[in-house]
Amino acid sequence: MPSLDSVLETVADRVTPAPEERERLADAAATLxxxxxxxxxxxxxxxxxxxxGSTARGTWLAGDRDIDLFVRFPTDYDRAELERLxxxxxxxxxxxxxxxxxxxPYVTGEFEGFAVDLVPCYDVASATDIRSAVDRTPxxxxxxEANLTDDLAGDVRVCKGFLKGIGVYGSDLRTEGFSGYLAELLVLEYGGFEPLLRAAADWHPPVTLDPENHGKTTFDDPLTVIDPTDPExxxxxxxxxxxxxxxQHYARDLLADPRLDLFFPNDQPTLDGDAIRTHLDRRATTPAAIVFETPDIVEDQLYPQLRKxxxxxxxxxEAHDFTVFRSATFADAERSVLLFELATTTQPAVERHEGPPVAVREHAEGFFETYxxxxxxxxxxIEDDRYVAERPREVTDARAYLDSDxxxxxxxxxxxxTALDDGYDLLWDEDVATLADRFGAELAAYFEPAP
Known part of the structure; x- marks a missing residue:
């Protein structure tokens, strides 16, 4: 088994941009x-x-070709004028x-093979004076730049490679993962990638880190890292x-079994229709997929709404006693899916409704008189000390429920x-396998799950 040091050294070589790449990026950024x-x-x-961003801070990964330029305006410009200019x-x-x-709004495009964002912001005195979220980025x-050494910048790149390899890199609302800035702060906090790994393996969330010891607010999050530039x-x-x-899982995995595939995994597997049908036969559950046209909104709006x-x-x-074994949602630019795997799809015509103990007179009499x-x-x-009624069940069939208003x-x-109101397809049982052509990777992640 290779040592952790040898694996991290190999990773560092692969994720560090070559001098020629650095020069090309610097020239392009200077021209822009x-x-x-x-x-x-x-x-x-x-x-x-x-x-x-990472290209300014020297922490970008080899092959990443992003240039972020912020155009800072004096604070006496109003918002409309800042956006227009x-x-x-x-x-x-x-x-x-x-x-x-x-x-x-901002302008994005390509220049000499680099993806470029030109973002307007206000030139505020401190991150606590921001007028919009982007104002704090500078x-x-x-x-x-003031705190990161060259060695730590190398560890940040290794850290980002690891987060990317295990699928948790990105602060967009689809991924809900680690931003580049968060990775930088964590490496700074622990003094390197390996110390971060060892600490994360033993974390007991919620975990709070405050690099500048200036936090003014408490957060109900599994991990809190107080922004060194904004105490709130x-x-x-x-x-x-x-x-x-x-x-935490993969930190322990890497420490126990150092290997490159945690940084550079194989291509994401996909499943075809036959493989999905095999899983469905084996599981003997009832899958249902609501399929509809993807709304024309950005992903940071789409995925929170899909999850909601x-x-x-x-x-x-569940309110009608249909047990949902597991569920998932996924989408592309054209179609969105809400997938439910049901353990039960039918219920008896009656449901049990337990009332209060008979001794609780006011509530007990009200319950009795109702029925x-x-x-x-x-x-x-009466069962034991309380009233019970068996009343007609409002919904007895999950298929009918999902196909109704x-x-x-x-x-x-x-x-x-709105999209559902415009119409949706409802797929049951083996018909769910027809989604494989479009969502084979997502269905592979569902039916062949890994941490």
Whole structure:
């Protein structure tokens, strides 16, 4: 078995950009910065241009080709003017670029093979004075540059490679993982990647880290890392409980069995329809898939709404005593899926409803009077010390429930509700296997799960 040191050394060699790559990126960033500064001057804006992100901090992975440039405006510009001028400058720097929207619009495009974002922000005095979330990013760059040595930058790259390899790298709301900035802070906090690994393997969440010992707020999150530039912000706020647990699992795995495939896994497996049908036969459960057109919204809006809708419909099924064995949601640009694997799909025509103890007079009498004259109810009768009634069940068939307007009575994401109202397909049993052509990888992750 290779040693941990030898594995980490090999990983470091593979994730460290070569000098030629660094030079190409530096030249491209310099050219773009010159263009942006010229555009600022043309618009008579007393601002500046700052390269931010991992390429500015020297922690990007070999092969990553992203350049993030922030155009900083004086704070006396109102929001509308910042957005208007920011887009104008962005289009002048990237004539072939297009607009995207985070907290406010920005221009993104390609230059000499690099993916480039031109983001307007305010030149505020400190991260606690921000007017929008992007305003704090330059302070992150300043903090990391001031504290990160070349050796630690190498450890950050190894850390990012590990997080990427185990599938938890990215602070987007689809991934709910570790941002690059969070990885940098964790390596700084523990003094390297290996010390971070050993610490994470023994964490007992919730875990709180405060690099500058200045936190002013408590957070109900599994991992809290107080932003060194903002005492009221948790850098790990997006991180899900499951992804924190995955880091712990794979940290222990790497320490026990050092190997490269935790950093560079094989291609994601997929399943075809026959393989899915084999799993369904083996499991003897009843799968149901609600399939509908994906709303035209960004992923950071889509996935929270998908998860909310999945949880809402699952709660509706459970409320009618249909046991959901497991559920999942996935989507591409065209179709979205809410998948439920049911242990039960039918229920008796009656349901048991337990009332209060007879001794609790006021509530007991109310319960008794509610059902005493209802011919559809069995009872009320007494079991032990309380009233019980057996009343007609509102929903007896999960298939009918999912194919009815009842699903609109649960908590759904706003755009998901609209999409479902426009129409959806309901696939049952082996028909779920027809999703393999489009979602073979997602179904592989579901039917052949790993930590």
């Amino acid at each position: 910065t010159d263009r942006a500064e010229a555009a600022l001057a043309d618009h008579e804006v007393d601002g500046d241009v700052l390269q931010v 920011g887009l104008a400058i962005g289009h002048e720097v990237l004539p072939e670029g297009h607009e995207e929207y985070a907290e406010h 302070f992150h760059t300043q903090y990391v 912000r948790n850098v790990a706020a997006v991180l899900s409980t499951a992804n924190l647990a995955r880091l 809708s999945l949880a809402g419909i699952e709660a509706g099924l 005493a004259d209802d011919d559809a109810v069995y009872g009320p009768f 009842a699903i609109f009575e649960v908590a759904l994401g706003a755009q998901i509700e």
